Amino acid sequence: MELNDVKIVLKKPIFPVSAPLQKYLRAYQRDAKLPVTYNDLLQFNESFPIMDKNGKDSLWEGPIYPNDRIEDIHNGLKVIYANLKASGNLRIVQHKYIDKIEYCTFGNTHPFRIRIVNRLNDVYDYFYVKRADASRIYGLELEEILSPNQVNYLVDRETLIEEHIAGIPGDVFSKSYLHKPEYNPTRIAKEFVKFNERCLVMLLGDMRSYNFVMQITPDFDDIQFRIRAIDFDQQFYEGNIKVYQPQFFKENFPYVKLGMEQLTDKTYLQYQQEEKSSILHCVRSERHRLADLRDVSNTEVLTSQENIIQLKEGMAAHFDDTNYLACKTMTDVIELNIKNIIRQVKL
Structure with missing residues (x-):
């Protein structure tokens, strides 16, 4: 093995999801009609920095949404979780609530990280809402096909939903x-x-x-x-x-x-x-x-x-x-x- 540090100088552009790629995603059950989109989550008034356990800036922010939008956003996110985890069966979110919505300003896709909690036992899970990027989707598909790992994601036009990968x-x-x-x-x-x-x-x-x-x-x-x-x-x-x-x-x-x-x-x-x-x-x-x-x-x-x-x-x-x-x-x-x-x- 060798070490010779590699630097990536330029930021990679976001590539839109083309019609042929959308057709492929539909054929392999990766597309979905989502009640909340990435652009919907961008409509926050202000945000506050989130610190890590050591008091340092985590590069994630806590967005603050208008009061009249919170319920719709939370309900929509629960539907998305049901689509991601159980093919849309809403029974799995019957006792769950959205605990946190966090926004990352670092990286290409500027993701939202959603924490959903089961109120019966406090067990929680995460999933991500991101700007859809065609090259990223190809990466997810190749990971699914060629690696020993399974990946779980959904795409709705400009919105990409990804399951949290634990580790x-x-x-x-x-x-x-x-x-x-x-x-x-x-x-x-x-x-x-x-x-x-x-x-x-x-x-x-x-x-x-x-x-x-x-x-x-x-x-x-x-x-x-x-x-x-x-x-x-x-x-x-x-x-x-x-x-x-x-x-x-x-x-x-x-x-x-x-x-x-x-x-x-x-x-x-x-x-x-x-x-x-x-x-x-x-x-x-x-x-x-x-x-x-x-x-x-x-x-x-x-x-x-x-x-x-x-x-x-x-x-x-x-x-x-x-x-x-x-x-x-x-x-x-x-x-x-x-x-x-x-x-x-x-x-």
């Missing part, structure tokens, strides 16, 4: 949990190798430690780890190949260092191969959906021509494969990644 933020885990004696460091290093491989195949960029979470599952004889992406803003936009390799971000150095300490070249290659086999299994299971997604994304402009040229040249050099130079879109690059995996796994 320990990667930066928090590296500082406070990484070296706990009961955790097997090799298992953590193995998971980072697999995550790194998956991001490059899917062209999921900017996976710095605060953009993924670590999920911990006790097993009968050990503890299992899984890294899950929680931010898909930088899906196949940048031209620098290193943006799609988490190992090159300085924020991930603790994971890189752990891998260098715990893994040999042989085991590193073994875990890469395991992830490729897992991706191949997903491709075989979801080949029709993947083909539909490819056909739609190949009709869209989701990055600059300069970025496509830079990336395909970087991929050609990285894999020593001149076939990448014939790619015309970012989708072509992903498709060639998958074809190469199919050839390699069959060998």
Whole structure:
């Protein structure tokens, strides 16, 4: 593993949801008619800063809405939660109330974070209301199709609803949990190798430690780890190949260092191969959906021509494969990644 800090200089633009993408979302039950939109939530009079437990600015704000709008907004958000979690069955929100609406001014999509609470037992959950961004939606779909993780989201024109992905933020885990004696460091290093491989195949960029979470599952004889992406803003936009390799971000150095300490070249290659086999299994299971997604994304402009040229040249050099130079879109690059995996796994 290597470390060579990568910087993303320019902010990625928001790409609107096209008619072909909307049709795809409808075909795979991702579209919905929502009673509250992202723009509705923007109609607040003022806001107050939200501090974290240490008294520092969390970069989230508490919006204050007009009194005559609060009830409609809260009721609409409960309907959205029912759509997201139970196909619109309102019985699941019968005893729930909206506890908090928080607005983030950091990041591309400026999300709203909604906390919903069950008044019978105080158990709470979160979900997010965001400005719909086509490249982010493609990232969510590729995560659903090619990774071992399921993602739950809905789209209504300019509004994107996302389920909360539970886990320990990667930066928090590296500082406070990484070296706990009961955790097997090799298992953590193995998971980072697999995550790194998956991001490059899917062209999921900017996976710095605060953009993924670590999920911990006790097993009968050990503890299992899984890294899950929680931010898909930088899906196949940048031209620098290193943006799609988490190992090159300085924020991930603790994971890189752990891998260098715990893994040999042989085991590193073994875990890469395991992830490729897992991706191949997903491709075989979801080949029709993947083909539909490819056909739609190949009709869209989701990055600059300069970025496509830079990336395909970087991929050609990285894999020593001149076939990448014939790619015309970012989708072509992903498709060639998958074809190469199919050839390699069959060998």
